[in-house]
Amino acid sequence: MRKSSLFFAAILIMAALMPASAFAKMTNPVDAWNRHFDTWLVVAVVVWLVVTVPMLYFLVKYRRSSRDEDGVYIKGNTGLEILWTAVPTIIIALLGVQSWRVFNTYREVPQDAYEVRVDGFRYGFEMIYPEGIKTINELRVPVGPVKLSLSSRDVIHDFALPGFRIREDMLPGRFTYLWFYADKPGEIRHVYCAELCGPGHSLMQAKLIVMKKEDFNAWVASKKGVEGSASLSQDIRGKELIKQCTGCHSLTGERITGPTFNGLFGRETLLADGTKIAVDEAYIKESIRSPKARIVDGYPPTMPPFNLSDKEVDAIVAYLKEIK
């Protein structure tokens, strides 16, 4: 029975891998994921070979030689059929157990994790830190375990952090969570939205910056100081706030979901009701406060209203004037 011996080889490989992978103590889910994936990969290749090699062999060996030739009258073999029911069941059970353990490490958040709240919106992420700081499309965390509490302001999004082998959906009206172990400082990893959220879906990306503890504290202190005082220049503030808009409005002249911001100020816009209007401060403010009041011709009325203070709107308008 060449096939059954192959199966047992597969079992042996599994057995050899299991103790190392499933029962080792782990702190970083990334390592657990990598090992789990490698185990699967070995099993997958073995299974693939067990199917493909005999198939090719039979196709060559038993190809029809004469017109009226029949095959051998074999209708089954209970022993073999039990074998290829039982062995896959065992392999799958072992993989399942390993997966369950890996999954648990993902869901059990360490006590000392630094917690950040992240809100998804079309099309960006807003990070809200425990210290009261907010950033858009840029997540800064100190080295160590980090927990993210995820939610959404409109449709379903997903916070995907492939560098840390983790993702979780962001749902309106409730919180979900994930955690990861930020092992070393650096600005390295992509953050994607992985749940279809509209035409700007593939533009909804952010970056993650892992900082040494003391650098992170310094950053927090500097941010808090500036945020509190009125000294933050309007320009910097506008630049930050506008990140909420660039998923739909390009700065370069390209058409995305909405009209481009490039050269917005002072241009003539054709509205859906056929009237023309010169873009000025009042119009931009109205567009932000009540986007549905006047709709630009040829665009869908999908711009959401934003909850911004007067100061923030001023900052945006000031910044928009500069984009040409």
Add this chain to the structure above:
Amino acid sequence: MREQPSGLKTWIFTTDHKKIAVLYLITACVFFFVGLLLATVMRTDQLFPAGSKFLNGELYNVVFTIHGAAMVLFWMIPVLLGFFGNLLIPLMIGARDVAFPRLNALSFWFYLGAGIIAVLGLLLPGRLDFGWTGYPPLSVITNTNTALYVFAVHLLGASSIAGSVNLITTIVTMRAPGMTWGRLNLAVWGIMGASIIQIIGIPVLAAAVTLLLFDKYLGTHFYDASMGGSALLYQNLFWFYAHPAVYVVALPVFGIVSEIISTFSRKPIFGYISMVIAIMVITVLGFEVWIHHLYVAGTANWARVLFMWGTILIGVPTGIKVFNWLATLHKGSIEFSTPMLHALGFISLFTIGGVTGIANGLLGIDIQVHDTHWVVAHFHYVLALSMSMLAIGGIYFWFPKFTGRMCSERLGKIAFWLTIIGALVAFAPQFYLGVKGVPRRYWIIPAEYAGYMRIGSIFSYIAITGFLLSLINFLYSAINGERAPSNPWNSKSLEWQIPSPAPFYNFDKIPVITEGPYEYGKPQGKES
């Protein structure tokens, strides 16, 4: 016996199961063609890095939505249940027609109506762009024509329920004398399992989209979290049907593979009983997997674990089938006809899709590859390309029986090799993108992966050319093919014992069945 009427009118008013089957086939092939064209559009867009100027973010979403819906709902399910189900069931069980011929006709016309609505969803402004899954709140708050989506699903659902009731009733009540359950073709068993799933699942899907309609147009809040509803409710209801829908496609496919392999190995199918058990286990277990679509959707941890077990255990009955096919080849007398090549091609693609499916069934792995290109690659291997290829193979196989003509083997083989070479490679690079976490449904793929996508695009063109050649072959051979003998493949199955094309009322006299359909090479005098 009445004479078979002819003319266009008879096609429109027909209640003959074979004609209805052909109507299904033609309509489904049109949607397959549309789906392939849309795939070409997406793949051309992906030839260029970072999104070409040729599609934009809105259009890309429309294209994959209609591609997905056309392929799954209007090509795969209708060709397998509508065409193969209608054509094969009466012929294989020895009946003159299905149990409710007029209901059968109605079911086809509903399907056509649903198809027209779906095409309107592509053409009218407010194009459908929320994916074939239609998740709220996206499908509720945007100004797309969600109603078209809902009505298409309703009409299609009514069609499928009518069709499935019909097939089940036919199988249960109209088998010829001597056609015991143990002598049924495996294709019949597969279609039976699929029909059972349809009847249980579709009402739930209908409920899901009906609530969507209410939320969008009547101001209810079933899926609106800010008013106490739940967006996840939709996902649960939707996948309760939409995952088993995969088995609606797969079970008939498994049956058809068995027919083809047994016939062209000239050997009884290995392990008939375990094949039947596997089909029925999948029918039941198929309803215990849907949460794998919600593995990272904030679902309760215990639910994720529970449904992981259901998901990966499906691998066992599926494995049984694959090994039984291999054992059928063993000591057979294998002929590489076009249908056989397609069945073997199916097994090669399906195996790749199967082992990668275990990966995304495993919670611990899926947490990285969920909703990435891994999944796109996986389901194109396991379902889209493999089962389309097999459906094409099945059409080649029974072509003589429903047209009375032979298909061109030469063109068929060329088409096969193009399809398999293309299909083996077309989606392979996307596994790599998936491991790197690149999400699916991305119009702009990060630039560093442009090379991978380009390889995928080039091989997709090859596969698509293969599929199109087969469609052309069918068209050409239906008109110009050689006249077919009644049993060109020398099969033992019942449908080949009557003339080609099958006469109007199938059987002059209802046959009395004395043995199963796979008795090849049976030594003289042995009992079956």
